[in-house]
Amino acid sequence: MQSRLSICLYISNHHIAQDLTSILSNKSYSIQLVYSSQELLDLVNSHDVQIDCLVIFRDTTVSPLFNQLYEQGTLLPVVIIEPELDSEVLLEKVGTLTCLYHSAEVRQLVTTLDDIDKSLELAIAQFLRLGPSCSLVKSPVSLPEALVPDKQLSFLLLQQRRLAEKLKERLGYLGVFYKRNPKHFFRNISKIQQEELIKHLTEEYRKIILNYFSNETEINQFIDQFVNKAFFADIAISKILEIHMELIDEFSQQLKIEGRSDEILLDYRLTIIDILAHLGEMYRRSVPRENLYV
Structure with a gap:
């Protein structure tokens, strides 16, 4: 079976x-x-x-x-x-x-x-x-x-998802994968760790922006990795928006230095919408079923 x-x-x-x-x-x-x-x-x-x-x-x-x-x-x-x-x-x-x-x-x-x-x-x-x-x-x-x-x-997340689905089918487990450990939340780690985490997420988000409209099939993997890290660290939506705006501002300044229009950056509103949609779905699935109708 x-x-x-x-x-x-x-x-x-x-x-x-x-x-x-x-x-x-x-x-x-x-x-x-x-x-x-x-x-x-x-x-x-x-x-x-x-x-x-x-x-x-x-x-x-x-x-x-x-x-x-x-x-x-x-x-x-x-x-x-x-x-x-x-x-x-x-x-x-x-x-x-x-x-x-x-x-x-x-x-x-x-x-x-x-x-x-x-x-x-x-x-x-x-x-x-x-x-x-x-x-x-x-x-x-x-x-x-x-x-x-x-x-x-990537292997850890893939293995957890596959195993959770098998257990859900066999034993009726639901949402086990999405249970998080509060000691790893952003607000509960040290200041140095917070700075390193934001720095890493910023670089991850930069990679997403640079590849978002390309034909690279890895973009979905980049988004999944970013969202999973943000989810497990319980990063606030406002912090993700802040990362997005700071990078867009950085790209805008660079385009102006090069004498180019920054109107193209408006298209990258789709990027933040995509990220937040993925993150929202993870939060939805993390809520126990009995609480969905409260």
């Missing part, structure tokens, strides 16, 4: 792999078992296979594997099975563990595999709530959401 969740198991321990396969085979999942990190990378990069959640046994190959996935911009829900020798340590330090892949990962004790389905649900739920900046576990500094590399952000 199209709505069945696809679970990929990369378990180097044969007995654990057998146990997990046996447990999950009784659930409504589609199971794929791989035996090497390269096989997993090939599967992840295949256009014929879509993985909804990874289940990985932590061994010496895990860190290099996560590095490769991270560097190519691939983010997926993941449950990391902890070796039995580390179980007691994990129980003591579960609240202070360092992320191996991203901040929505879930750790599972090898001694509690019977609860793997709960960990899968938690991993997927946390991934759907993952704000773009939360994926940056290897960055030397804490960056605001808008500063995530575009390739990684």
Whole structure:
């Protein structure tokens, strides 16, 4: 069935792999078992296979594997099975563990595999709530959401949307993807982060204006990226209008210096209308259905 969740198991321990396969085979999942990190990378990069959640046994190959996935911009829900020798340590330090892949990962004790389905649900739920900046576990500094590399952000948003649609069909989830974390809101981040965010959004908007009337098919992607960053940071509409007006004024001054008319800039009212329409749609979808008729 199209709505069945696809679970990929990369378990180097044969007995654990057998146990997990046996447990999950009784659930409504589609199971794929791989035996090497390269096989997993090939599967992840295949256009014929879509993985909804990874289940990985932590061994010496895990860190290099996560590095490769991270560097190519691939983010997926993941449950990391902890070796039995580390179980007691994990129980003591579960609240202070360092992320191996991203901040929505879930750790599972090898001694509690019977609860793997709960960990899968938690991993997927946390991934759907993952704000773009939360994926940056290897960055030397804490960056605001808008500063995530575009390739990684695009994959994250695409994967979240696809997974949310599958869950909506299978489990009746609605609007999970659009739940935001207030600690990443513009008003709640530091002054330095606010300045960096506005600077980045301004450059993103400049790119949209310069390409808006071209035949480039990437313009929709540029708009989606800008709107998603603004949405997750809860940027005020007035701030987006301010970015638009400042850029239009900058372009107007440049045209005057070049002795050219700036009347062409009137056409770019369509740009801000397009942006605000997209943003308004995201806000509409983020409102719980029961509140739409209040």
